[in-house]
Amino acid sequence: MSYDWRKTLVMPESTIEEAIKVIDSEALRIALVVDQGNRLLGTVTDGDIRRGLINQLPLSAKVSEIMNSSPKTTELGTPRPQVLKMMEERRLLSVPIVDDGLLVGLETLQDLIARPKFNNPVFLMAGGFGTRLRPLTDNCPKPLLRVGDKPILQTILESFVEVGFHQFYISTHFMPEMIENYFGDGAKWGVDIHYVYEQEPLGTGGALGLLPADLPDIPIIMMNGDILTKVDYVQLLNYHKELGALATMCVREYDHQVPYGVVEGDGHKITGMVEKPSYKFFVNAGVYVLNRSLVTTVAKNQKIDMPTLLEQRIEKGELIAQFPVHEYWLDIGKMNDFERAQKDFVEAFK
Known part of the structure; x- marks a missing residue:
């Protein structure tokens, strides 16, 4: 209503x-x-x-x-x-x-x-070292760093819970006990949380090989554990299904302005000049929808990054779709991103 x-x-x-x-x-x-x-x-x-x-x-x-x-x-x-x-x-x-x-x-x-209930598993990647955020991450895994009044990973989890997702898997490596102690089995949020542990870093896609073999044959949503976004996960899932894609990658428009005049040429001849041109292109937003048939191609403890995994399927002619994210999105990779997130949090997530 x-x-x-x-x-x-x-x-x-x-x-x-x-x-x-x-x-x-x-x-x-x-x-x-x-x-x-x-x-x-x-x-x-x-x-x-x-x-x-x-x-x-x-x-x-x-x-x-x-x-x-x-x-x-x-x-x-x-x-x-x-x-x-x-x-x-x-x-x-x-x-x-x-x-x-x-x-x-x-x-x-x-x-x-x-509110509808979605049985699609959600796989949150929380095993990174957060090297670029040291010294904040010397004694705390990056997903547990607080933005606003709660850890980054909690904000991500609750954004899924709010719209009806209830089956979660979290991949850990760096200080895994801190993450598991904080989130437990998910009872606090009325959901189920399970953990997979990377004994050594497996890349951005390798942890898929650690997921249980008996997952349901429905798409899973995979997301990096250091991203704050207001993307509509239900719309993303529906978009993936409607296209019949093997995988869907969320992409974010990125603007880059060259601070100089760009000279275009053909051999020794200048053919044109553009003063401080601006280029727009899409970048990987770190959120994916993956069919079960793709997940099962990743072997246990196989090291592989998501771009490589998806490029392999593109070369085979399979449909890998892109889902433009126009909603709020921030990858908390560096200290200035973390500081920006603190300023954005109240407006974007309150």
Whole structure:
């Protein structure tokens, strides 16, 4: 169901009659009471209104007289499986989402229950040394470095959980125990997490050979564990299936401006000059969808990079598709990327 929680907002001085109109006009069956700064003050439901009328309050009375001033809320970023569990236990139809007291959304039971569930495995690559981020990675694997208020890999995991993925595999090598201790078996997020361990680095594609042989014969999503993105994973999966591709690589448009005038020539003759030209091309965005038939071609402990693996199939005439990513995307490879991620996080992921 499509809804806009912002249409449920009322001020504390609004009347009970105005709250009734809001509740009747929206499908959310609640009015959210906020102050001028959008700080949540309380909630009003049909039950609150009826209790007020029973106590002989007129419809012209302020909603502040009937609102629940201590409503149950959930903090922004709380895994949705936890929210669903809490709502079912307390028999709540909706719960306001707050960020340090400020109202930022409304979660509904209907939306949580209706969310589709995808059985496609998600394979997160978290074995790198993060050499270019030293000294931050001297005692911490890069995927556990915090951007905002949580590790990079947690933000990635939750972006998949939010849209219905629940089967995860994480490839580790550098300080694997720290990653496994943090994420455990995934119960905290209501998902299943399994681990594969690279005894020695196998390249960006070699860890595929460590996945269980009994994975379902459906596409898997593979993603580097140092990327922050808002790419639509469901749309990506559908795109891959519609094209009938063996593999789909997410690509990002990259602009490069030459800081000099470029001279074009033919032998000793200048044929043209272009002042500081700008070139656009696609670069690998580190997110892939792979058919099971491709995954099984990687032998156990085989060293291979993803570009090499895909190029081999291209040479055989098989379809390797590209999926342009126009959403937010950042590869946290260097220190300036990490610093940028800190600045971007609040706007992009809050």
